[in-house]
Amino acid sequence: MEKREIDEKIVISLQALMNNIKLYDKGHPAIQKSLSELLGLIKPKLEEDGELTITLRSWYLYINGMRIKIKTTNFLQLKNFMELLSEKDIGGIVINQNVKDEEVLLFLELLTKEDLHREDILKLLKENEVQSIHILPLVHSGEIIDPKKRVKQIYFETINLVKQISTTENITQKLFSKFTVGIYYLIDTLKASEGLLLGLTVVKNYDDYLYNHSVNVAILSLSIGVRIGLKSKELLKLGQSALLHDIGMTQIPKDLLVKEGILTSEEWKIVKTHPIIGAEMTMDLVGLNEETADVILAVLEHQKGYDGSGYPDFVNVKPLSLFSRIIQIADFYDAVTTPRIHNPVPMSPAEAMAHLIKNAGKLFDPILSKFFVNLLGIYPLGTLVFLNTGEWGLVIGQPQDRLNIHKPIVLLIKDSTGKDIPRRIVDLSKSDLEIREAESPWKFGIDPAEYFLE
Known part of the structure; x- marks a missing residue:
């Protein structure tokens, strides 16, 4: 069975199970049979991709970034499901690999209740300690029709999210969930409108450089991640790593960051502590476990070169983590092409690309460098x-x-x-x-x- 056919059957099975939930008690054989059929379709997808993402965009439905074709045989089921999501202000559903059968059933029960909307369902999922299902807010198609405007909105909203995460002392679960949803939207937009989103990486903002830079690095990193075939779960972690890679800079004295002249050796020592500070801040934010270790490591290692140069000095393991090597390339490119107070005329994008090609295998991972060159070309956007x-x-x-x-x-x-x-x-x-x-x-x-x- 082809992927598109499986995706279509997933939506039809979801609709069938919800119809049975409305008719029968939870223990009824019809519900158990429908649940079994649905899980039989989604579990292989969860094992392959790490998660299942169902996204409603305009009047199209996507599963893991792939649009479901509307046909005469599935029109009614797709229409009903999309209308249900729209009525409840839900723009997407993310189910991760650790989901339990009873959590799927609970979520669909909540989805069938007419008086519950997205915020209500989120609250009830949290009360029942369901952490493996996330709900994305709906972007109303009537608000933004032009794809360019939509992409720009996502870009600037993501900058604002990074700023909130980086400057808020006590991060609430709600804010972190919003941050995570923002990454999902970034990934989804990148898959649908890569050219438009890459075009916005030419935006360089003096006042919000740190946050602007972090979003540009995330877009470039995720673009590489998509090109090398990372699954959705890994893309999420790569997006978190990239957006947080410079969070330690928020603790560096601002006068050092805006200094016009060359930093003294003592000042440079202070700036070079930002990956360590960032790793500590990221650990406080996401916790330390098997799932978050890659994110923390990438924040710590992002200033290390492929050949082991760079800092922190105590990081001397080779090879560096995949996320670190990806982010290092994106970080370098965006940083050297951005005008700064101490360097108002930066490298041209073409010069930066030439430097990357010249140092592939030394400072930069040679294979990832090739993917990056193929992504942006030898004359990148904005040249x-x-x-x-x-x-x-x-x-x-x-x-x-x-x-x-x-x-x-x-x-x-x-x-x-x-x-x-x-x-x-x-x-x-x-x-x-x-x-x-x-x-x-x-x-x-x-x-x-x-x-x-x-």
Whole structure:
């Protein structure tokens, strides 16, 4: 049976079980049979992917990021299930690998009660100590229709969540659950709109650099994670690691972070403590157990190089954890391409990519580096390019044919004299125009975010 067919049967089985719950008592054979059929479908998926995610987006239903096709044979069941989720303000359901049979039954019982909505169900699940089922809030399709606006909303909401987590002294379970839901949305959006979300990593914010940077690193890290085939459960942990990787920086004196000149050796020693502080803060936040160890380790190791260089000095195990090696690449790329007080003209994205390629196998994991280059291209999003006509352009996309990786999609913004021109998009893989030079847009006073946020 194909994956899409299994996904379709899961929804139909859910609907059948809920119908039986409305008709019979919990111990009735019809309910037990329906429950057994449903579990027979979802348990192999849980074993394979680590979790089952059902997401309602607009009027489509997705299971683990794959859309269920609406057909005449399943239309009624899908329609009823989507309407039920919408009525209860539920945008998604996440069931993890440790779920118990009775927890599934309890959740579906609550879902069938007409007077209960998302907040009520969340409260009752918590009272019954059900931790293996999470409910995501619904994003009403009437509020945001344009996919670009939706992606931008998720991006900036995630920045706000990281800021809350990083600056709140006593983290409540509600806030941490909201943080976790934010990561699920980030993963879901990345799978559906990778190009749009990657485009927002050109956003560089002086005032909220730490939180902006953390979200950019998370998007880039998760993109690598998706490309190398990480399952949903591992993507969640990678997302947590990336968003929290610099949380220790919140405890470093601000005057060191905004200092215009070069740090003294003593000041640098203080800054270099942030991975240790961050690991301690992350441990307080997520606890220490088998499930969270990878997250804590990634926060501790993210400043270590593939060859063992970097800090903290006492971390000398090789190889570093997978999450650490992924985040190290994303962290480097976003940091060196971001203008800072002490470095107002950063590397161009193309320069950063060239540095990454040159040091693959030394500072950076060589295999993950290849995935990263294939993800962003040798002229990444936001690169300012000068064409053979003298025109200026910003890279806004990559060609479909990866053999043309040196011929990106470009938004032409200025003529050969540097004057603004009517903007037009050119796919260089289908044009005679060629790139003569690549620069940092900041060197010429151009903030690429102004073009990507339009």
